[in-house]
Amino acid sequence: MNKNKTDKIIITLTTWSGIALLLGLIGWGATYFFNGYRYEQTNDAQVDAYLSPINAKVGGYVSSIYYKDNQQVKKGDTLVLIELDEYGLKKDAAAAELMSAHAKLPILAVNEETQLKSIGVIKAQLTGAKARLDQQQKEFDRYKNLLADESTTQQKFDKVSASLSITQSDYEQTKASLQVAESKLNDFSAQRNAIQAEIKLKETLLQRQELDIRYTVITAPFDGQIGKKTIQEGQLIQAGQTLAFLVNKAEEKWVLANFKETQISKFSIGQAVSIEVDAFPNEKFNGVIESLSPTTGARYSLLPPDNATGNFVKIIQRIPVRIRFTDKSNKVAKLSAGMNANVYVLKD
Structure with a gap:
């Protein structure tokens, strides 16, 4: 009797379980087809x-790392430091080259002043040479007339003619010297322009070295959460290398x-x-x-x-x-x- 009762209970539970399963399937099917409709x-x-990569702008050995995996960071937080020694030496060298370029300007100014004085001296010499040439020309014309009147000898006339040629040569030489001196002064002006351009170049190189020094400090560009750390201290990294990814929350x-x-x-x-x-x-x-x-x-x-x-x-x-x-x-x-x-x- 108890066994029959137990069998009935099992059959009842099985029936109800089947009904519940069937209803569940019907409900799931109805939901599926309803959603599908x-x-x-x-x-x-x-x-x-967007995953923003944190890239190195300069290469070098990693000195320090200031973040861990999945760390929250603020804009401007220092993430990585690159060894500074090499870039410090490059900056000192660029600064020395700039000083050397600046030092050329006073030397050039002294040379220009000396050249101006030389030009003044040559101009005075040219004035004297012109006066002597005019005087010798007059002497030549006088002896030429005397020779025509047979009032002097051919020997004296030849001597005066030779003196005129020498005086003319001295004048032309002094005049050429003045042109060379003035041309050299123009060369100094061109040299000044070249030195000023060199100074501008050296200033730009120095600014670049200062910029590279700033780039050795890698900071967070915005607030966010950084991903997995893939670098280690002492590791050599290259310019442009991706060091981590930052997700802007x-x-x-x-x-x-x-x-x-x-x-x-x-x-x-x-x-x-x-x-x-x-x-x-x-x-x-x-x-x-x-x-x-x-x-x-x-x-x-x-x-x-x-x-x-x-x-x-x-x-x-x-x-x-x-x-x-x-x-x-x-x-x-x-x-x-x-x-x-x-x-x-x-x-x-």
Whole structure:
């Protein structure tokens, strides 16, 4: 009797369990088909955000690291120091070269002053040479007339003629010396321009060395959370090398959902979207379609598919759809880039 009663109880429990399971399946099926009727959905979606790389602007050995994995940092916080010794020596060398270039200007000024005095002396000599030439020319003309009147000898006339030639030569030589001196003075002006250009170049090089020294201190460009530390103290890094990634918590986040090409025919910008994030299964997020990709996701791959072959198999492609959150920023702030999501786009 007890055994029959027990069997009846088991049968009853089994029956009710079956009924409950059936009702559950019916409810799940109804929900699935209801959602399928109201929404276009995909689970091929992730939360995304901009990852800003922290790059080294100069190379060198890492002196100190002031951050840890996943650390919150403020704008201007020092993250990495690069050894300064080499850049300090380069700055000293650039400063010395600049001083050397500046020192050339006083020397050039003295040379210009000396040259001006030399030009004054040559001009005075030229005046005297011109006076002697005029006097000798008059003497030559007088003896020429005397020779014509046979009042002097040919010997005296030849002597006067030779003196005129010598005086003429002295004058021309002094005149040429003045031209050379003035040309040299112009050379000094050109040298001054060259020295000033050299000073400008040396100043720029010094500023560059000072800039490189500032670049040895790598700071956070904005408030955010830094990612994994991939460098160690004493490590040699190169200019342009990525040292870490910084995520701006205040920056915009979005969802990138890959819908099948058969689902997007009625999608439009601003269309309402419901989002479920796997990390927060009991919480709903809201958004709108911000843009649709102009190409399928496969077109962005390293080797995009080429269907112009004999063995063609049609595969449904996916279109990346960017979805902007419409929830308050403090609600979205807890989401991290890379989190998986389910996306439901409300049909019009």
